[in-house]
Amino acid sequence: MSYAVEINNVHKRFGRIHALRGLSLNIERGMTYGLLGPNGAGKTTLIRSIMGLVKPDEGQVKVLDAVMPSKDIMRRVGYMTQSIALYEDLTVHQNVAFFAAMYELEGDHAQAIREVLELVDLADRADSRVRELSGGMQRRVSLACALVHRPDVVVLDEPTVGVDPQLRVQFWDHFHQLNAQGVTLIVSSHVMDEAERCDRLGFVRHGTLLAEGSASELLERAGTPTLEEAFLKYAEQGPAQ
Amino acid sequence: MSFRRVFPLARRVIQQLLADRRTLVLIFLVPLVVLTVAGVLVRLEPDEIRLGVVMEDEGAALPVGGGGDAVNLGERLTDSLGTLTENLSVQQLDAAEAQSRIEDGKLDAIITLPADFTAQTIQNRAVTLDVEYEGSNPKVAQMFDTLLNRAAVQAIASLSAVSTGSTPDVTVQATYLYGSAEFDQLDYLAPAFIGLFVFMFVFILTSVAFLRERVAGTLERLQATPIRQIEIIVGYMCGFAVFALVQALIILIYTIYGLNVHYMGSLLVVFVVELLLALMAVNLGVFFSTFARNEFQVVQFIPLVVVTQVFLSGALWAVEDMPGWLQPIAWLMPLTYANYALRDVMIKGFDLIQVGGYVLALVGFAAAFVLLSAQTIRRQAVG
Numbered sequence: 001m002s003y004a005v006e007i008n009n010v011h012k013r014f015g016r017i018h019a020l021r022g023l024s025l026n027i028e029r030g031m032t033y034g035l036l037g038p039n040g041a042g043k044t045t046l047i048r049s050i051m052g053l054v055k056p057d058e059g060q061v062k063v064l065d066a067v068m069p070s071k072d073i074m075r076r077v078g079y080m081t082q083s084i085a086l087y088e089d090l091t092v093h094q095n096v097a098f099f100a101a102m103y104e105l106e107g108d109h110a111q112a113i114r115e116v117l118e119l120v121d122l123a124d125r126a127d128s129r130v131r132e133l134s135g136g137m138q139r140r141v142s143l144a145c146a147l148v149h150r151p152d153v154v155v156l157d158e159p160t161v162g163v164d165p166q167l168r169v170q171f172w173d174h175f176h177q178l179n180a181q182g183v184t185l186i187v188s189s190h191v192m193d194e195a196e197r198c199d200r201l202g203f204v205r206h207g208t209l210l211a212e213g214s215a216s217e218l219l220e221r222a223g224t225p226t227l228e229e230a231f232l233k234y235a236e237q238g239p240a241q
Numbered sequence: 242m243s244f245r246r247v248f249p250l251a252r253r254v255i256q257q258l259l260a261d262r263r264t265l266v267l268i269f270l271v272p273l274v275v276l277t278v279a280g281v282l283v284r285l286e287p288d289e290i291r292l293g294v295v296m297e298d299e300g301a302a303l304p305v306g307g308g309g310d311a312v313n314l315g316e317r318l319t320d321s322l323g324t325l326t327e328n329l330s331v332q333q334l335d336a337a338e339a340q341s342r343i344e345d346g347k348l349d350a351i352i353t354l355p356a357d358f359t360a361q362t363i364q365n366r367a368v369t370l371d372v373e374y375e376g377s378n379p380k381v382a383q384m385f386d387t388l389l390n391r392a393a394v395q396a397i398a399s400l401s402a403v404s405t406g407s408t409p410d411v412t413v414q415a416t417y418l419y420g421s422a423e424f425d426q427l428d429y430l431a432p433a434f435i436g437l438f439v440f441m442f443v444f445i446l447t448s449v450a451f452l453r454e455r456v457a458g459t460l461e462r463l464q465a466t467p468i469r470q471i472e473i474i475v476g477y478m479c480g481f482a483v484f485a486l487v488q489a490l491i492i493l494i495y496t497i498y499g500l501n502v503h504y505m506g507s508l509l510v511v512f513v514v515e516l517l518l519a520l521m522a523v524n525l526g527v528f529f530s531t532f533a534r535n536e537f538q539v540v541q542f543i544p545l546v547v548v549t550q551v552f553l554s555g556a557l558w559a560v561e562d563m564p565g566w567l568q569p570i571a572w573l574m575p576l577t578y579a580n581y582a583l584r585d586v587m588i589k590g591f592d593l594i595q596v597g598g599y600v601l602a603l604v605g606f607a608a609a610f611v612l613l614s615a616q617t618i619r620r621q622a623v624g
Contacts, residue, residue, distance in 0.1 A: 051465045071467040079465040085458035087253065089260035094253070101249035102466040129260070145462070 002065055004029040004153050004184035005050055010059035012045055012207075019045040021207035022059070027186060027200075029152075032175055034198030035188040036231065042207040043188045044082070047157050050186065051079050064152060075103055078151035082158045084138045086145065088131040092122055095130060096144050103149035116148045119174060136167045143171070153184045160194060172197050195227050203231055210234040246468050247476045254480025257450065264446065268484065272438040272492050276431070276500065290385055292331050293339040293351045294319050298358040314362050315354035317396040322352075325392050328384075343373065349381045350374050352389070367410040368393045374417050382415065389413060431502040432583035433556035435492050435511070436518055439485045440576060441547045443519045447481060447526025448539045455530065460618075470618045474611060478523045485519030486512060505590030510600075513593065514582050517603040521575050524610035531617045550576040575606040 005027040012020040019042045027033045035043050048054040049061050052069030061068045064076060086095050096113050105112055117123045120140040130138060139159070146154060156175075160168045175185050179199075187198060195201050196215045203210040203218075211218060211234040215227060222230035258265060298315025323331045334342065342348045351373045355361075362368050370389060374382045393411045454460035463473065489512060497504045525546060533539045551557070553567070554576035560568055571577050582599035585591040593600065 053461065053464055071469070074465060074467045077465070079462060081458045081462050083458040085462045087257060087459060088457070089257045090253070094256055098249060098253045099462075099466065102246055102463065102468050104243070104245060104467065 002029075003027055003062075004064060005033075005186065006060075006062040007046070007050070008060045008062075010046075010049060010056040010061060012049065012054060012056050019207055020049070020056070023204075023208055024059075025202055025209055025212070027184060029184050030179055030182045031199040032179055032185040032187060032197070034195050034201045035186065035204055036190070036195055036201055036227075037204035037210075038190055041204045043190075043204050044157060045207075046204065047155055047186070047188055050155055051077065075149065076152045078146035078149065078154040080142055080146040080154070080156045080159055082161065084135075084142050086130045086138060086141055089129065091127050091129050092117070092133070092141050092144075093126040095141060096148050099145040100148045105149045112148055112150065116144045119147065120144045121170070136164060139163055139167065143174070147178075151183070153186070154178065155186045157188050158190070159187060160189070160191070168194075201227075203234055205235055210238075242469070242472055242475065246472050247479060250468070250473065250476030251479035251483075254450070254477060255483060258446070258480075258484060268442050268446070268488055269491055272434075272442075272488065273495050273499075275438075276434060276492070276496060290329050290381055290388075291347065291349045292322065292329055292385070293334045293342060293348045294322070294331055295336045295339050295351060295353040296333050297336075297356050298354045299356045301357075301359040301363055303363065312359060314359040314368075314397060318354065318392055321395045322388070322392045325388055325395075329388060343375050346375065348375065350385055362397065367412065368397065369412045369414060372413055372415050374415060382417075386413060386415075427500060428503045428588060429584070430556070431496050431500070432587040433554070433580040435489060435496065436514065436576060436579040436583050437547075437551060437554075437556060438492060439489055439515050440518045440522045440550070440579070441543075442488065443481050443485050443522035444526045444529075444546060445539070445543065446484075447477060447523045448530040448533065448542065449526075449536055451477070451527050451530040452533055452536065452539055456535070464618075470615045471611075473618060474524065474527065474615050477527065478520050478611075481523050482516055482519050485515055485522075489515040502587075504587050506586035506588075507590075507592060510586045510591075510593045510596065511583060513600060514579050514586070514596075514603065517600070517607050518575070518579050520607045521603070521610050524607070524614040527614035528610065528617050550574045553577070555580050575603060578602040578606075 003026045007025040009022050009024050010020050011022055037043050049056055052074055063073050066073045100109050100113060117126055120143055122140055130141060160171055200214055202212045218230050222233045224230045224233055296315055298313055300311055300313030302311050339351045343351055353371045390411050496502045529542045553571045554574045560571045578599040582596040585596050
């Protein structure tokens with residue numbers, strides 16, 4: 001089976017900043033892939049190029065076998081941005097319905113919206129304005145907007161930043177449910193203890209991939225007790241490729 | 242372009258505005274308040290009418306039946322004008338002096354009583370008065386007309402040689418230094434204000450709405466959907482056009498029925514112009530929001546985009562009266578074309594064909610601004 005995401009030697013510069021420096025990475029379908037690295041490592045640029053929001057200067061990004069940016073593929077990808085990115089004046093339902101329309105969701109919108117609101121446990125708050133919700137609820141609405149069109153690939157940029165532990169557990173439950181349905185998840189984080197929940201991890205630093213593998217593989221190879229220390233050890237050794 | 246996305250986007254823009262009650266009230270109320278204030282100021286009663294009398298009347302002898310005495314109706318008229326009301330100051334001047342004073346704005350009106358004024362009045366059994374109005378304040382002419390009639394009637398009423406029992410006919414032959422009869426400042430200003438309000442509100446609302454999309458990250462999220470840049474622009478234009486037209490309708494109804502502004506034209510043409518203005522304003526708003534990081538910065542674009550256009554668009558001062566170097570700049574302002582079109586429609590009753598040149602210019606501006614704003618979004622998207 002082909003990869004969900006194939007990133008091949010991608011470079012991206014913004015003026016003098018060299019955000020991605022020949023980064024290559026493959027992500028298999030149906031897994032949760034964690035992109036780990038400090039702030040400014042190039043994670044967000046990498047995610048934006050997967051989303052087709054950034055065109056690489058060099059190299060190629062393929063999602064579901066199509067070269068990005070591709071409007072057809074965007075329909076099959078969900079995106080939860082780092083900020084909540086909702087229309088605060090509108091209700092939960094209006095927000096989710098808007099993004100469902102933007103993705104030209106096939107079939108019964110009402111049914112899909114109901115399902116996704118149940119998934120994030122907000123069915124009873126559908127008519128509340130987003131402004132009136134707690135931060136955690138807003139996060140869940142944001143997730144619902146990324147999932148309403150039943151995407152094959154979901155990209156989540158720091159989905160659990162500022163999320164309380166209980167909600168974090170709920171989110172990871174959702175993510176694993178989605179994996180079970182064959183959905184590929186790409187999760188970025190700078191929190192190492194999130195990482196162990198991912199099937200596979202990529203350490204990103206200075207716009208390159210330092211190391212890749214499952215959490216236990218990475219620990220074993222580095223010979224360190226924690227992923228944090230492993231990250232630092234890989235960082236000393238330099239890029240993997 | 243898919244209207245399956247455009248219309249939901251337009252609907253969302255409308256939902257957002259409906260949710261923002263304060264903005265909603267402001268859109269529809271502020272124009273009425275400002276128009277009222279402007280209307281009051283513009284129509285302020287002049288507290289004193291300064292009248293120059295050019296007294297050249299040589300008098301005449303009354304016919305034998307009337308007593309045969311010499312009489313000077315010009316003097317009588319001047320006297321009765323002087324005693325009529327304290328709101329009238331009367332100065333007797335020679336013709337040249339009076340003319341130079343009215344041009345300096347030191348007189349509101351000149352009444353000229355020619356050498357044969359008495360003789361003509363007796364012969365015709367009617368009074369004909371030559372009045373020149375300064376004309377910049379139409380209220381003066383209205384007030385003065387009444388006063389003059391009363392003074393003339395008073396001056397000659399007792400003369401049976403002139404008034405044979407009935408009230409003599411008084412004809413005022415008015416000329417205007419500026420403007421014309423039937424003319425009201427608000428008639429001149431209202432069309433421009435109607436255009437201005439739509440332009441200003443749509444510009445401010447779009448730039449803030451679009452800035453919010455950028456800052457909140459919803460634009461980023463929107464661009465990760467299959468929607469195209471042009472669909473975002475067209476969606477915004479559809480959403481705001483609805484508000485612009487409702488606003489234009491409310492302002493028009495209030496201006497015509499509340500403020501009694503003369504209105505001769507077709508509502509359709511006014512709406513076409515308003516629509517084009519709204520579309521331009523949406524795109525300028527999108528464009529300028531790129532250069533702002535927060536709402537305060539957006540506000541700073543208002544003097545730039547709105548105020549300069551108010552001054553230069555012929556809203557307050559006719560473009561023809563501007564210094565030569567300024568006129569080409571005035572014709573670079575989209576609002577200038579809108580003002581002239583709206584004025585021609587509302588005052589002169591022109592149809593779409595007759596204002597076609599202005600409308601085409603507005604279409605051109607709108608198209609150029611669509612390209613400009615679509616380009617701005619794209620540049621942002623790629624990065």
